[in-house]
Amino acid sequence: MNENYSYDGTLEGMFTVFYLLLKNKNIPKDIKPLNGSNIFVDNYIFIQTKDSRSSYLYNYLRNHLDSKIFKKVIISFLSEKNNKELFIYKYILLNLKTQNQADRYIKKEYVDFINSSYRSITSEAHKLTGLIRFKLLKDGFYYASIHPKNDVILLLYPHFSKRFNTFRWMIHDMNRSKILIFNGESSQIHFVKEFDRRTLESYYDSEELYFQQLWKEYHKNMEIKERKNKKVQQHFMPLRYWQDLIEDINS
Known part of the structure; x- marks a missing residue:
């Protein structure tokens, strides 16, 4: 039947x-x-x-x-x-x-x-391996947020577990409210019901905030305003990825 x-x-x-x-x-x-x-x-x-x-x-x-x-x-x-x-x-x-x-x-x-x-x-998983920005937290973990179209978080594990195998890190899929956590030896998936992104900065290490500011200034000073083209930027990097970058592309 x-x-x-x-x-x-x-x-x-x-x-x-x-x-x-x-x-x-x-x-x-x-x-x-x-x-x-x-x-x-x-x-x-x-x-x-x-x-x-x-x-x-x-x-x-x-x-x-x-x-x-x-x-x-x-x-x-x-x-x-x-x-x-x-x-x-x-x-x-x-x-x-x-x-x-x-x-x-x-x-x-x-x-x-x-x-x-x-x-x-x-293709999306491959792009994210080069786009993800990790940020150092006060507890020594490196944190990165993503907003992927597909549920690719597990596909990212092989790349980052090899490249950053001596670090403790977490990748947070904001669209699906789940976090992949690697403690230096093994990994786990956790689901997060409530998360206020506005409070995240308070968890950053002071050195992380310092280097973020340096990177923003570098990005701003290197920009050629006369050649800025948001349509071309969106073609090569969809808008859903912009919010997870350190640099402010919208400025």
Whole structure:
């Protein structure tokens, strides 16, 4: 039967749904993460996450899908677009049916979604590795805020855990209210319900404030006002990134 399904919004939850669908050879009408907009929708069947089922499917797909295809499946889950779950499921089915040849069917909407999402997400994560500005806090941690379009915070960990492996740092995804914290040995994700950005400056180390001011003055003095072009700036760096920079681009 074609039904509507919901889950807890995690990758493990989505794979639990996929496990049941594949087992019953079923193609659903829709799959949605459980949130405030659909929590009381009666025609959605909620599937409880089971680690045993999600782990089984994860290992099954890793063994039966091409490594690049499997990576696309995992990365596409980080997209914020609607219908991603159904598109990912159909993409998996087509790859299993065609022995990893789904990308040849470029006119199919879900194949285009997977490939465009993969490019968008990996591109954004790569850009952020060069754009993130860490700021030293009084407790010795380095803090950086980001406002990404996609949920890329975990993709940033491999880069910064290698480059700054002797430092303690945290990356705060302001759009999703979660922080990736690295203590020099291991990492954790924490969700922050309330955060007042206006009070953040009070936590900065005095030396951090001094160097921030130096950088702002340097940026201001190096600017050629006659050649300032905000449209070009926005083309190379979307507005959502500006608020996380130390320098004031709007001035």
